[in-house]
Amino acid sequence: MRDVAVLGVGLNKKWGELWEMSLRDIFTEAALNALDDAGVDRVDSMVVGCMTGGLFVGQEHLGSLLSDYLGMNPAAATRVESACASGGAAFRQGFLEVASGASDLVLVGGVEKMTDVSGDEATYALSAASDMEYEAYNGITFPGLYALIARAHMHQFGTTREQLAHVSVKNHRHGAKNPVAQYPFEITLQDVLASVMVADPLHILDCSPITDGAAAAILCPVEMAQKISKQPVVKVLASAQASGTIALHSRKDLTWFESTAKAAEKAYKMAGKGPEDLHVVEAHDCFTIAEIIVIEALGLAEHGKGGQAAESGMTALGGRIPVNTSGGLKSKGHPVGATGVAQVVEITRQLRGESGARQVKGARVGLTQNMGGTGGSSIVHIFETV
Amino acid sequence: MRDVAVLGVGLNKKWGELWEMSLRDIFTEAALNALDDAGVDRVDSMVVGCMTGGLFVGQEHLGSLLSDYLGMNPAAATRVESACASGGAAFRQGFLEVASGASDLVLVGGVEKMTDVSGDEATYALSAASDMEYEAYNGITFPGLYALIARAHMHQFGTTREQLAHVSVKNHRHGAKNPVAQYPFEITLQDVLASVMVADPLHILDCSPITDGAAAAILCPVEMAQKISKQPVVKVLASAQASGTIALHSRKDLTWFESTAKAAEKAYKMAGKGPEDLHVVEAHDCFTIAEIIVIEALGLAEHGKGGQAAESGMTALGGRIPVNTSGGLKSKGHPVGATGVAQVVEITRQLRGESGARQVKGARVGLTQNMGGTGGSSIVHIFETV
Numbered sequence: 170m171r172d173v174a175v176l177g178v179g180l181n182k183k184w185g186e187l188w189e190m191s192l193r194d195i196f197t198e199a200a201l202n203a204l205d206d207a208g209v210d211r212v213d214s215m216v217v218g219c220m221t222g223g224l225f226v227g228q229e230h231l232g233s234l235l236s237d238y239l240g241m242n243p244a245a246a247t248r249v250e251s252a253c254a255s256g257g258a259a260f261r262q263g264f265l266e267v268a269s270g271a272s273d274l275v276l277v278g279g280v281e282k283m284t285d286v287s288g289d290e291a292t293y294a295l296s297a298a299s300d301m302e303y304e305a306y307n308g309i310t311f312p313g314l315y316a317l318i319a320r321a322h323m324h325q326f327g328t329t330r331e332q333l334a335h336v337s338v339k340n341h342r343h344g345a346k347n348p349v350a351q352y353p354f355e356i357t358l359q360d361v362l363a364s365v366m367v368a369d370p371l372h373i374l375d376c377s378p379i380t381d382g383a384a385a386a387i388l389c390p391v392e393m394a395q396k397i398s399k400q401p402v403v404k405v406l407a408s409a410q411a412s413g414t415i416a417l418h419s420r421k422d423l424t425w426f427e428s429t430a431k432a433a434e435k436a437y438k439m440a441g442k443g444p445e446d447l448h449v450v451e452a453h454d455c456f457t458i459a460e461i462i463v464i465e466a467l468g469l470a471e472h473g474k475g476g477q478a479a480e481s482g483m484t485a486l487g488g489r490i491p492v493n494t495s496g497g498l499k500s501k502g503h504p505v506g507a508t509g510v511a512q513v514v515e516i517t518r519q520l521r522g523e524s525g526a527r528q529v530k531g532a533r534v535g536l537t538q539n540m541g542g543t544g545g546s547s548i549v550h551i552f553e554t555v
Numbered sequence: 556m557r558d559v560a561v562l563g564v565g566l567n568k569k570w571g572e573l574w575e576m577s578l579r580d581i582f583t584e585a586a587l588n589a590l591d592d593a594g595v596d597r598v599d600s601m602v603v604g605c606m607t608g609g610l611f612v613g614q615e616h617l618g619s620l621l622s623d624y625l626g627m628n629p630a631a632a633t634r635v636e637s638a639c640a641s642g643g644a645a646f647r648q649g650f651l652e653v654a655s656g657a658s659d660l661v662l663v664g665g666v667e668k669m670t671d672v673s674g675d676e677a678t679y680a681l682s683a684a685s686d687m688e689y690e691a692y693n694g695i696t697f698p699g700l701y702a703l704i705a706r707a708h709m710h711q712f713g714t715t716r717e718q719l720a721h722v723s724v725k726n727h728r729h730g731a732k733n734p735v736a737q738y739p740f741e742i743t744l745q746d747v748l749a750s751v752m753v754a755d756p757l758h759i760l761d762c763s764p765i766t767d768g769a770a771a772a773i774l775c776p777v778e779m780a781q782k783i784s785k786q787p788v789v790k791v792l793a794s795a796q797a798s799g800t801i802a803l804h805s806r807k808d809l810t811w812f813e814s815t816a817k818a819a820e821k822a823y824k825m826a827g828k829g830p831e832d833l834h835v836v837e838a839h840d841c842f843t844i845a846e847i848i849v850i851e852a853l854g855l856a857e858h859g860k861g862g863q864a865a866e867s868g869m870t871a872l873g874g875r876i877p878v879n880t881s882g883g884l885k886s887k888g889h890p891v892g893a894t895g896v897a898q899v900v901e902i903t904r905q906l907r908g909e910s911g912a913r914q915v916k917g918a919r920v921g922l923t924q925n926m927g928g929t930g931g932s933s934i935v936h937i938f939e940t941v
Contacts, residue, residue, distance in 0.1 A: 170656045191688065214796075222683070223609035227692075229683035230638035233814075233931030236798040237805070243817040245796035246932065247644045248636045252616035258633045262648055269655035270556045271794075297608075297615040302577065306613075408657075410600075410631035412622040419623070428619075431629040545619030546632065 170268040174394035175403045175552070177207025177387040178514040184382035184502040185351040192226050192282040193238045196383045199507075200239050200278055203385035208397065212387065213272035215239075215246040218259030218279035219506035222248075224294035226282050235278065245272075252298030253455060255279060256384065256509025257410075257539030257548030264408045264550075267388045279510035280383035291379055295505070298542035300416035312376055312456065314417055314543045316368035319458035321423035323370065326473035328461065330370055334361035335479035336457040337374050337499050343486060344496020346526040351380050351502030375457040380502030384511035391555065401521045406442065406534075407551040409435035415545035424473070426544035429466035433538070436549040437468075444468035447490055447551075448532040449519045451512035453540035454497040460484075463538055464492060467549075486527060494519060494527045509539035509548060520554045556654040560780035561789045561938070563593025563773040564900040570768035570888040571737040578612050578668040579624045582769045585893075586625050586664055589771035594783065598773065599658035601625075601632040604645030604665035605892035608634075610680035612668050621664065631658075638684030639841060641665060642770065642895025643796075643925030643934030650794045650936075653774045660779075665896035666769035677765055681891070684928035686802035698762055698842065700803055700929045702754035705844035707809035709756065711859065714847065716756055718862035720747035722843040723760050723885055725865045729872060730882020732912040737766050737888030761843040766888030770897035777941065787907045792828065792920075793937040795821035801931035810859070812930035815852035819924070822935040823854075830854035833876055833937075834918035835905045837898035839926035840883040846870075849924055850878060853935075872913060880905060880913045895925035895934060906940045 179202025181187070187195055196217070204210060215236050222228045232246030251258035256279030263277035283291060296305035299314060322328045338358055344350040356374060364374040394402045413428035414420050420427075437443050444467060452467070454460035461475035469490055470478050478484045484492035495501045495515040498508060516535035518524050537550045565588025567573070573581055582603070590596060601622050608614045618632030637644040642665030649663035669677060682691035685700060708714045724744055730736040742760060750760040780788045799814030800806050806813075823829055830853060838853070840846035847861035855876055856864050864870045870878035881887045881901040884894060902921035904910050923936045 221609045221615050223607045223680070224613075224615075226687070227610075227679070227683055228687045229607050229610075229636060230685070230801060230928050230931055232637050232644070233798050233801045233927055234686060237801045237931065242799060243797040243814060245647075246637075246798045247648065247796070249648075250615060250634045250636060251618050251632075258618070261631075262633065262635075262651075265648075265651050265655045265657055268657065269651045271651055271654065293613070294609070297613055299616075300620060301612070301614045410633070411629040412619050412632045413628060415616060415619045415623045428629060541619055542616050545616055545623065 171270055172391035173264050173267045173388055173405045174391040175386050175517045176389045176394050176398055177203045178517045179203030179206055179385045180349050180511060180514055181382055184349055184380050186284045187381035192280060193234060195282060195381055196235050196278055196280040197239050199383035200276060200385040203387050207387035209274060212241060212244055212274040212276040214244055214266055215241060215276045216259045216263040217248045218255035218509060219248055220250060220252055220255045220281060221294050221297055226285055251546045252541035253505045254509055254539045254541035254546045254548050255506040260510055260513055261408045261410055261548055263388050264405055267390060273389055273393060275388045276385060277388060277510055278383060278385040279507035281504035281506040282381050283379045283504060284381050303416050312368040312371055315456040315458055316371045317417060318423055319370050322458060325424050328476035331358060332476035332480050333375055333457040334358050336454060336460045337361050339479045339485050340454060340493050340497035340499040343494050343527055344500025347496045347501055350496045350500050351378055352500050371456055377455045377498035377503035380504040382502055382504035382507050384507045384514050386510055386513050401554045403517050403520050403552050404555045405550060406553050407436040407439035409439060410548045412546050413544045415542060417543055426462055426466045428544050428547035429463055429538060429540060432547045432549040433467050436551050440551040442534060442551060446534050447536050449494060449529045449535045450490060450492045451495060451515050451537045452492050453538055454493055454499050455503060467538060491529050494529060512537035512539060516552050520552055557656055558777035559650050559653045559774055559791045560777040561772050561903045562775045562780050562784055563589045564903045565589030565592055565771045566735050566897060566900055567768055570735055570766050572670045573767035578666060579620060581668060581767055582621050582664055582666040583625055585769035586662060586771040589773050593773035595660060598627060598630055598660040598662040600630055600652055601627060601662045602645045602649045603634045604641035604895060605634055606636055606638055606641045606667060607680050607683055612671055637932045638927035639891045640895055640925045640927035640932045640934050641892040646896055646899055647794045647796055647934055649774050650791055653776060659775055661774045662771060663774060663896055664771040665893035667890035667892040668767050669765045669890060670767050689802050698754040698757055701842040701844055702757045703803060704809055705756050708844060711810050714862035717744060718866050719761055719843040720744045721865035722840060722846045723747050725871050726840060726879050726883035726885040729880050729913055730886025733882045733887055736882045736886050737764055738886050757842055763841045763884035763889035766890040768888055768890035768893050770893045770900050772896055772899050787940045789903050789906045789938050790941045791936060792939050793822040793825035795825060796934045798932050799930045801928055803929055812848055812852045814930050814933035815849055815924060815926060818933040818935040819853050822937050826937040828920060828937060832920050833922050835880060835915045835921045836876060836878045837881060837901050837923045838878050839924055840879055840885050841889060853924060877915050880915060898923035898925060902938050906938055
């Protein structure tokens with residue numbers, strides 16, 4: 170396998186309710202920013218993560234649409250989907266394409282246009298990440314599934330309602346320093362606890378929002394990046410993906426994301442690194458309870474003790490291992506197909522030292538963890554400046 | 556890049572209106588058949604092509620769902636989409652994964668469950684392969700787009716209505732020898748011409764049907780296949796993909812699939828073969844006009860002369876280069892996400908000499924061409940027994 174580098178990254182100017190932009194506009198803005206950042210104007214191939222163009226905007230065949238609109242024809246262009254981990258899965262496919270030697274320059278994008286439908290329609294579309302026939306069609310919503318997980322974690326380990334809130338407070342504190350963020354402001358513990366209930370014990374401020382947005386990264390061989398890049402070269406040390414049970418009822422332990430643990434295990438092995446070597450992490454905080462279990466599954470906290478991490482400041486900027494310096498899904502926003510690629514954008518900038526007010530000083534090794542559904546799929550990447 | 560082989564292949568027992576089976580059942584039947592054929596019971600990774608689980612059955616996150624249901628967790632599992640070329644795109648991703656060295660055994664599947672929705676809903680779902688905002692939302696259907704292409708070809712090259720019909724007659728003649736086929740019977744030229752009009756000049760018997768079905772293939776390094784396979788080893792000589800304009804209004808030449816021509820050019824170069832070296836071809840005959848232009852773009856006929864191919868018998872079993880010995884999309888059926896993988900199944904069996912009544916004698920080199928939308932994406936693979 171060839172060594173692979175991230176040559177450039179890009180996001181939209183702003184994430185949120187982008188009513189004046191179509192899906193193709195949103196994607197193209199981020200892709201052009203990534204091409205500018207990489208200093209290239211052509212790619213050999215494109216891979217685009219999107220969860221459900223079909224249910225959100227009635228458009229499939231996104232590889233062709235977006236290659237065409239971006240002016241990249243006749244480049245190969247494929248859309249990849251793994252629910253809310255679509256971006257991470259797309260990044261992995263792009264990584265494999267460069268690693269295999271089939272392409273030198275690959276644009277990996279992620280996009281979701283979520284605000285053109287009603288709240289009911291969005292709830293239905295997002296449920297398509299669960300086991301529809303056994304879960305959603307029997308009445309449970311996506312926040313409902315995570316509420317079950319949260320209750321189990323509280324019951325089994327004594328995780329408190331306040332600890333959940335600390336995750337959200339921390340991520341908003343980080344996001345307040347990120348101009349792209351949909352909700353770039355701080356919130357208090359009281360704000361979370363007093364916010365409207367969605368699915369007990371999860372309040373609205375435990376939940377990531379509905380967001381329009383895109384993210385893009387340009388991949389190439391490390392050797393090429395070392396020749397043409399004016400920035401520190403960020404190498405992809407590891408790319409790993411694993412599947413877990415899609416439905417909660419088949420899960421041995423409701424308080425655990427086996428797919429994240431397995432993907433992390435593979436990634437640490439491939440990278441020759443462990444959790445103790447990481448300087449900065451972007452983790453999938455679709456709900457506050459998700460970040461708590463994810464940092465346990467990544468080995469950053471013991472199983473059952475993830476609730477203490479945000480509360481103690483361990484995962485905050487300035488703490489032992491800052492998690493979600495971008496604001497995470499909660500504050501930055503969660504355009505589901507874009508999220509996994511946006512995590513790579515944040516880590517790349519951190520490792521290049523370009524993160525301004527939210528820079529982790531001296532960060533050289535970073536990790537992204539992107540998750541589909543309630544943990545049915547997880548993708549972990551590890552990066553290092555070389 | 557490592558050399559990649561097809562270790563095993565599988566389909567459902569029967570394609571058609573599989574009302575008693577859910578999407579997961581359909582996929583699993585084909586996948587288990589491929590695993591049996593390969594003689595393995597585990598894979599490192601899965602890639603699943605599906606056009607629109609969202610619009611047909613309300614289910615995304617198919618990688619996770621199908622890995623779980625097949626008992627393959629914690630294997631990586633990703634869904635790939637490129638409209639009607641989703642299967643071909645999935646096969647290419649699986650190829651890259653083995654070629655890169657990231658995985659040894661990869662299951663590539665394709666599936667679509669299309670008959671659980673009404674005709675109107677199916678028309679809408681399939682339109683998602685076109686440029687929805689500029690084409691379908693302004694009223695044109697998918698057969699309508701291909702009717703424009705057919706009219707242009709007839710006008711520019713004198714292609715006749717009868718020549719279109721000959722494609723369908725030939726593919727039904729082939730499909731009559733394929734027990735899996737949805738419509739395994741012969742039809743006459745008069746049947747096609749007398750059948751109900753869908754979009755002038757295309758009659759219903761020019762159009763591939765709505766189908767439930769799945770297909771699967773197991774990929775591994777050629778070296779491994781040579782050690783463990785009891786069958787002739789089928790090597791993937793080339794894997795190439797290209798994009799063209801998604802919307803017809805942006806196309807310079809309505810009578811041409813530039814994406815197919817570009818993908819074929821790349822594939823021939825990678826394989827070190829030309830059209831004259833092929834013994835058997837599976838081509839994307841979603842409509843009769845499609846096969847005519849595709850064989851031109853593959854270099855099997857001059858541009859404008861594809862209409863004569865089926866009429867003259869050149870592309871029939873026993874002719875110079877048999878095209879769609881499986882019955883093609885027209886007779887075998889077209890579960891859109893499965894089609895590209897099913898083409899690989901047919902070519903693999905042909906190259907192994909297992910095709911019974913429809914065997915092309917001495918076939919050693921075969922090609923598959925899978926196309927998304929009206930040619931917005933094309934994927935070409937070339938295979939050889941080694």
